[in-house]
Amino acid sequence: xxxxxxxxxxxxxxxxxxxxxxxxxxxxxxxxxxxxxxxxxxxxxxxxxxxxxxxxxxxxxxxxxxxxxxxxxxxxxxxxxxxxxxxxxxxxxxxxxxxxxxxxxxxxxxxxxxxxxxxxxxxxxxxxxxxxxxxxxxxxxxxxxxxxxxxxxxxxxxxxxxxxxxxxxxxxxxxxxxxxxxxxxxxxxxxxxxxxxxxxxxxxxxxxxxxxxxxxxxxxxxxxxxxxxxxxxxxxxxxxxxxxxxxxxxxxxxxxxxxxxxxxxxxxxxxxxxxxxxxxxxxxxxxxxxxxxxxxxxxxxxxxxxxxxxxxxxxxxxxxxxxxxxxxxxxxxxxxxxxxxxxxxxxxxxxxxxxxxxxxxxxxxxxxxxxxxxxxxxxxxxxxxxxxxxxxxxxxxxxxxxxxxxxxxxxxxxxxxxxxxxxxxxxxxxxxxxxxxxxxxxxxxxxxxxxxxxxxxxxxxxxxxxxxxxxxxxxxxxxxxxxxxxxxxxx
Numbered sequence: 001x002x003x004x005x006x007x008x009x010x011x012x013x014x015x016x017x018x019x020x021x022x023x024x025x026x027x028x029x030x031x032x033x034x035x036x037x038x039x040x041x042x043x044x045x046x047x048x049x050x051x052x053x054x055x056x057x058x059x060x061x062x063x064x065x066x067x068x069x070x071x072x073x074x075x076x077x078x079x080x081x082x083x084x085x086x087x088x089x090x091x092x093x094x095x096x097x098x099x100x101x102x103x104x105x106x107x108x109x110x111x112x113x114x115x116x117x118x119x120x121x122x123x124x125x126x127x128x129x130x131x132x133x134x135x136x137x138x139x140x141x142x143x144x145x146x147x148x149x150x151x152x153x154x155x156x157x158x159x160x161x162x163x164x165x166x167x168x169x170x171x172x173x174x175x176x177x178x179x180x181x182x183x184x185x186x187x188x189x190x191x192x193x194x195x196x197x198x199x200x201x202x203x204x205x206x207x208x209x210x211x212x213x214x215x216x217x218x219x220x221x222x223x224x225x226x227x228x229x230x231x232x233x234x235x236x237x238x239x240x241x242x243x244x245x246x247x248x249x250x251x252x253x254x255x256x257x258x259x260x261x262x263x264x265x266x267x268x269x270x271x272x273x274x275x276x277x278x279x280x281x282x283x284x285x286x287x288x289x290x291x292x293x294x295x296x297x298x299x300x301x302x303x304x305x306x307x308x309x310x311x312x313x314x315x316x317x318x319x320x321x322x323x324x325x326x327x328x329x330x331x332x333x334x335x336x337x338x339x340x341x342x343x344x345x346x347x348x349x350x351x352x353x354x355x356x357x358x359x360x361x362x363x364x365x366x367x368x369x370x371x372x373x374x375x376x377x378x379x380x381x382x383x384x385x386x387x388x389x390x391x392x393x394x395x396x397x398x399x400x401x402x403x404x405x406x407x408x409x410x411x412x413x414x415x416x417x418x419x420x421x422x423x424x425x426x427x428x429x430x431x432x433x434x435x436x437x438x439x440x441x442x443x444x445x446x447x448x449x450x451x452x453x454x455x456x457x458x459x460x461x462x463x464x465x466x467x468x469x470x471x472x473x474x475x476x477x478x479x480x481x482x483x484x485x486x487x488x489x490x491x
């Protein structure tokens with residue numbers, strides 16, 4: 001038989017086991033395939049769910065990014081506005097003086113002159129207030145001085161006439177005086193509250209409360225030392241650095257515990273209370289005429305001292321510490337006030353140079369008065385036309401000795417001396433240049449900047465040229481003069 005025609009014959013006894021094994025294996029594979037398919041379908045569903053969630057989160061994230069960007073833009077806008085309002089508050093600062101006219105009485109000779117006396121009193125008061133703030137408080141940028149007088153005009157007139165204090169019988173003299181007082185200075189007001197117990201006190205206290213909270217009010221003075229009630233009222237403001245007391249008549253007993261700095265203006269106010277009986281008033285002398293006459297005299301003999309604006313300072317904490325370890329309150333009560341003139345008859349020709357330091361012995365730039373924008377613009381145009389900036393070292397040093405380059409200097413040396421306003425404008429510009437010695441500079445002639453003017457919340461942030469000084473405390477606590485004298489500044 002040919003081998004190619006040989007056929008396999010099925011034998012159940014032999015081939016049955018092989019078939020059963022194949023079927024079993026097939027069924028196991030089929031079940032495995034079903035499970036795999038089920039897992040794949042479940043995986044697909046979960047993947048679809050997760051993908052949907054991821055898409056939703058992506059959309060939400062994009063929305064959040066847009067929101068954050070908008071808030072960042074809004075934040076920068078608000079920061080600019082805040083800096084603007086801070087700057088406006090600083091530049092628009094003012095002084096406010098409240099006078100209880102029932103007890104702090106103007107000089108009777110000025111009142112007797114009526115409207116003309118009111119004008120003289122207003123001008124004299126304004127002059128001395130400005131001098132006091134500049135020389136004692138170092139407030140050079142306060143151009144606006146408000147003075148508010150509150151009184152019972154009819155009651156004061158009657159008291160002055162009936163006591164014989166007023167050298168005239170005109171009961172309307174106080175009203176006329178007030179009219180001239182208001183007209184002479186646009187920011188001065190004279191309020192007649194009429195009769196009634198505590199009418200003036202109530203208005204004075206309310207005005208004081210409002211102005212003490214006003215951040216634009218940099219100087220707040222109260223003329224009410226005649227009334228013990230004000231001493232109790234002022235107790236809650238004892239930590240306010242801007243409060244001063246304008247003393248006219250001797251202070252009432254309760255004011256011994258008030259540690260506010262005091263000053264007086266005897267050329268404008270009576271130094272004694274209005275007497276209750278005729279004939280007991282003080283002798284009448286024309287103070288303003290005396291001051292003017294003495295100023296015009298050219299006699300070689302010593303001049304009698306003119307009435308001066310005086311200020312009484314309380315004992316500083318540092319001084320109290322050196323007195324046997326007594327407490328601040330005890331020293332304040334025991335130590336008498338020191339009084340000295342802040343309107344000297346003859347001023348020094350030059351003011352001794354000084355530099356300021358904070359509590360960490362870091363140099364602090366002394367504040368500069370506000371520069372005239374027209375002067376700044378004119379100097380910028382002049383420098384542009386010349387093609388060179390003004391030489392800071394030449395113009396800000398005595399006789400131009402600060403510039404060592406001389407004729408070889410690449411900056412402009414003006415042939416004419418700069419005016420005070422031009423020098424001030426140049427100082428402002430120089431202050432924007434960072435000093436190489438920074439906060440450790442002790443050069444009295446250095447006009448460069450030693451810190452950022454807004455160390456907290458600077459608008460320019462890390463781009464500010466003074467950024468390494470951000471966070472620095474720019475509150476001065478020590479003044480060092482060129483001769484080595486050191487003065488502690490109480491804040």
